[in-house]
Amino acid sequence: MKRYHPVDAKGITTKFGRKFVHKDLNFHAEEGKITGIVGGSGSGKSVLMNTMLGLIEPQCGEIFFNGLSRKKLKRNDIRELNNSIGVLFQGGALFSSLTILDNILVPLRExxxxxxxxxxxxxxxxxxxxGLTSEALDLYPSELSGGMRKRAGLARALALDPKLLFLDEPTAGLDPIAAHAFDELILSLKTSMDLTVVMVTHDLDSLLNTCDKVAVLINKQIAIIDSLHKVAKYDNPWVKEYFNGPRSRFN
Amino acid sequence: MIYDKYKLSVKDKVLLVDVTGSWTIKDIDNDISKFKANLDAYEYESVQYDFLKLNNLDTAGAFILSQALRVNPKDKCDWIICNSDEGYSTLMKLVIASISCSAGDKKRRWYDILTNIGKGTDRFFYELVETLAFLGQFFMVLMHFIFRPQKVRWKSVVALIEEIGVNAVPIVMTLCFFVGAVIAYMGVNLLAAFGASIFMVDLVGISVLRELAPIIVAVLVAGRSNSSFTAQIGAMKMRQEIDALKVIGLDAYETLVFPRALACIIALPILTFLGMMSGIFSGMLIAWMTMDISPILFLTRLNEAVGIESFWVGLVKTPFFAIVIAIIGCRQGLAVSGSVESLGSRTTQSVVQSIFAVIALNAIFAILFYQMGV
Structure with a gap:
């Protein structure tokens, strides 16, 4: 039996007005691994994530989850699929009128x-x-700090024990210590809950610490998906700049 | 004891939990959720899990299994797992590390209602004091600007007058037209019985000029513009725009509150005047149509019986209404905190409070005018 990737985007073309964001883009995440997506600001990383989540409909191409196309799924199957996917949006996207407890309970109750x-x-x-205490449960999102909100968002994303986890800039806006702790958290959750993680990130430390594979989004396509060290050697001016620039850790 | 999905037994103070089948959040049934309750029958000091026949486990299942550890605030009892693959043991480890005595449920108590009444009263006075303080601040800023009128942001004042005043003209005139007509019809029916139908001019004139037009316009502006003040300023507060203003060195009070209050003060009397005209006009139409009181007779009677006094009595109240409406709207906007819910509740509060304040203020004016004999 052929093993399918947990998520596999094939031939994705997305257009906003006349502007192409993705042109025949291919991306996949391997099971049980953390795949990082990097790319310049405005290169369409978040759009790619939203396309995979079904929030944006691509003009061409299909997204496969474990070999099944999202387009061909029926209502109930889509529900089932959404249950097996957890998402952490950039700002946490916690419902501000609910306490943290109720936020986490939203998917569970449903x-x-x-x-x-x-x-x-x-x-x-x-x-x-x-990594939060249960005292946080009765607080509202506005009463938490940015890092705590991200953690609470992660707790909500993990509420239904998803097999596939999408993270949008999980360490953005966190101090280095908190960012490192968050990386460690993702790693430990990955091993213990057997997660496949797709992570959009700008944080080089985070890439180095956590990602098994790195996908580079340039010129509306994924140029390469490979281990970090192979990607760092990839022959492209942007990639070279990115990995060998003044803020890089590879020197 | 043997249950569907687990077997419990105690041997040398060790509880043996023999788990079968699938333990994920979808499999949790009555049987599994009674796991904890079933444990009460046993006395043990440590737990041994047997995962030989376990097919599937997730955090929810692991959580239920971990309840066997009888977590108390101080300690968990010892536990081991046998016949398990790596994944399940790490999951159990993670879950057991994450549990603690679960926080107690919140319960509604019988005296909750008393607490709420107390809180409500406290809040009423708090809001009253805060609004008065805000009003005081307004007069301070007003004093400041009286000597430096060039510093007022006239551009935004004019834009706001358009929004509050000009855009509200059609609705104000329509509403006052209807209200004037209703009063006139009421007068026709009642007064014709006494053969005193000419008095309907007094009725329409006094009620529209003194009370109805000012109140209706104020309530309308409170619902229309006051809510938008709160929402605008509240949204700015939520996005830290107010903080940005402060840091740049601009006073939120001078840039946001004062222009709105000033625009209200200018727009409200004009709107009220238009409302009065529209109400009188509709009364006049009804009088002409039903009682054959000609417009000339109507106006003569209006001049004789009602006079200019009622007009001024009605109009003089409106700037005060305007200040109260703008102040409450802006104050509630600035009181918005981070959450979406507070924006909603503040907007509601601002409309409710300003309508309440307008009506209360109107009552005070009524007493005042009565005492003054006008």
Whole structure:
């Protein structure tokens, strides 16, 4: 039996008005690995992520999840699929009118039928899993710091035990210590929960620490997906600048 | 004890948990969720999990299994896993490291209602004091600007007058037209019975000029512009634009609040005047149509019986309404905190408070005018 990739984007073309964002782009993430997507600002990394999540409909091309095309899925299957995907948006995207507890319980309440006490227990476990204390449960998102909000967002993304996790700039706006801790958290969750992670990031340290594979988005296409050291040697002016520039760690 | 998906037994104070099948969030049924309750029958000091027959496990399942550890604030009891693959053990380790005594549920208590009444009263006075303080601040800024009128942001004042005043003219005139007509019809029915239908001119004139037009316009502006003040300023507050203003050295009060208040003060009397005209006009039409009171007779009677006094009584109130409306709208906007919910509740509060304030203020004016004999 052929093993399919958890997520596989084939021949994606996205256009906003007349401007192409992606032109015949191919991307895949390997199972059980962390794949980082890098690219300049405005190169369409977030658009790619949103396309894979089904938030943006590409003009051409298809997204396959474990070999199944999103387009061909029925309503119930899409629901099932969404349950197996967790997303952490850049700002956390927590519902600001709900407490952290209720935020985490939104997916759990929607898709399961468990007792309130058990739900609270599970939510409390998840919040501690991402490194917050259970005191944070009764706070509102506006009462948390940026780093805590990201962690709470991650707890919500992990609520239904997804197999595939999308992270949009998970360490942006965190101090180096918090960013490192967040990287470690992603790594430990990956091994213990057998996650496949797709991560859009600008953080070179984060790439170095966590990513098994790096995909480079240049000129509306993914130029290369490979291990970091091979990517760093890739012959392209932007890639060279990116990995060998003044802020690089590869020297 | 043997259950569907697990087997419990105790041997030498070690609880043996023999797990079968799939333990994921989708598999949690009655049987599994009673796991913790079923444990109460046993006495043990440590736990041994047997994962030989386990097919599938996720964090929710691991959480339920971990409840066997009888977590108390101080300590968890010892545990081991046998016959497990690497993945399940690391998952169990992660989950067990993450549990602690779960926080207690929040309960509604019987005295909640008393607490809420207390909080509500406290908030009422707090809001009252804060609004008065804000009003005081307004007069301070007003004093400041009276001596430096060139410093007022006239451009934004004019733009706001268009938004608050000019754009509201059609709705104000339509509403006052209807209200004037309704009053006139009421007068026709009542007064004709006494053969005193000419008094409907007094009725329409006094009620529209003294009370109805000012109140209707004020309530309309409170609903229309005051809510937009709160939403605009509140959204700016949420995006830290107010903070940015402060840092740049601009006073939010001078740049945002004062122009709005000034625009209201200018726009409201004009709107009220138009509303009065529209109300009187509709009364006049009704009088002509139903009672054959000609417009000339209507106007003569209006001049004799009602006079200019009522007009001024109605108009003099409006700048005060304007200040109160603008102040409440801006204050609520600046009081918005980070959450979307607070924006919504502040907008509601600002409309409710300003309508309340307008009506209360109008009552005070009524007493005042009565005492003054006008």
């Amino acid at each position: 898709y399961t039928n468990l007792s309130e006490q058990l739900l609270r227990g599970i939510a409390s476990m998840k919040i501690q899993m991402v």
